[in-house]
Amino acid sequence: MRLTFLGTSAGKPTKERNVSALALEFDQDNKWYLFDCGEATQHQLLKTSLSIGKLAAIFITHLHGDHYFGLPGLLSSKTLDKSLAPLTIYGPKGLNKFLPCILDISHEHLGYELTIIEIEAGASFHFDKFSLKVLPLVHSIESFAYYIKEQDITNKLDEEKLRNNGLEPSQLYGELKRGNDIVFEGKEFISREYMLEPIKGRRIIIAGDNSDPEVLSSYLDKLDLLVHESTYTQEVYDALPTKFLHTTAKALGLSVQKHQVKNLIATHISARYSKNSDYTAQDICDEIQNSYKNNCFIANDFDRFYLSRDRELTRI
Structure with missing residues (x-):
């Protein structure tokens, strides 16, 4: 499995980070999948080797703008690129109102079949390489995590x-x-x-905004990889005059250690943590690792990771 982070900022873009978007690819597959599509995601794609023509599906975690305002532009560019293969978008209720409205007002004729599937917690979907289950999160609006289970390989010959x-x-x-x-x-x-023993498929969770990692409960137990927001360190969060429903690095570290998650990538980093600030992303990493003793990364825009079949995560 390969993951490419196209945006890692929380709420708004910064000079260092764009807003949320993540590409997922599977071994021996020429398709890829997009999770969230914040504003200017299509610009970020231009700086990678990912092709809109090979985009198989889009999954939106929740309907805050920094997670889906990039959809209209991306869909339009797909038409202009003459990439007319059908596309399906999965996301919370409201997506089927938003996109048709934008496309209608702008007189946008996509030229390809667009299917919008509004999801609910507990829904399951099956794809060529994996199955996917929708898990509920705790946020100010309905927000989801996607639990992805790669298909087992059961027909490997000796x-x-x-x-x-x-x-x-x-x-x-x-x-x-x-x-x-x-x-x-x-x-x-x-x-x-x-016949060789079956090779178990890798298991990952890509989560949207969420104030309580423990809501994912048993799905975290010995999970191969969790991609989860870590918007603030605890000190910064405690000092906020208005509290927002986001996870702190401290809470995330405690949760993943408790459930023995094998690998963690923290993303959705507040704009407070930048190179020219008193706070940096390293502060978030350090706070997570005060509790979590396995493999941990803070995602940056354009970071690429590979999760091997032996469950080792490397930055590539």
């Missing part, structure tokens, strides 16, 4: 064993994968004797 027993790669391998026993040069090959 090719070395087959070669050692005299069967070189051929169409007969396909028969064995389908569970059919075969006879080759007078020797019987029993399918189950040449």
Whole structure:
């Protein structure tokens, strides 16, 4: 799995960070998936190798502007790029009002089939490489996390064993994968004797704005990767005259340590944390790591990460 962060700021863009957007790619797949689409996401895409033409679906976590105001421009550019493959957008109730209104007022004729699916907590969807479940979060408006479970690989042959027993790669391998026993040069090959143990699919959560990581409960237990907001350090949050429903680095660190999450990427960083400020993103990282002892990163715009099948997360 590869993740490309196109925007990592909270609420508004800064000189260092654009607002929320994240691209997800799967191994041996030429499609990719977009999670949130803040203003100017299409500009961010121009600085990457990601193609709008290969965008398979968009998932919006909630209807605050910094998470979806980039949709109209992106959809229009898809038309101008002559990329006319159908596209489906998943998001909270209200999306089916917003997008048709914008497209109608601007007389925008997309030229491709656009499907809008308004989601509810508990809904499940199935795709070529993964299944997805919608989980509820705690925020000032309805907000969701997406629990993504990659398909298990169950038809992997022990090719070395087959070669050692005299069967070189051929169409007969396909028969064995389908569970059919075969006879080759007078020797019987029993399918189950040449199948490797299933390779378990990776499990990740991409969360929208959320004040309480514990609401994700058992889904966090030994999760392979959590992508979650960490808008403030606890000190800054405690000093705010008006409290907002966002997670602090302290709360996030305690939660992921409790549930033994294997890897964490913190994003949605307040504009207070910048190179020219008294506060930096390193403060957020340090506060998380006061509690969390596994692999932790603070996402920056255009950071790319790879989650391997052995569950190691690396910045690439």
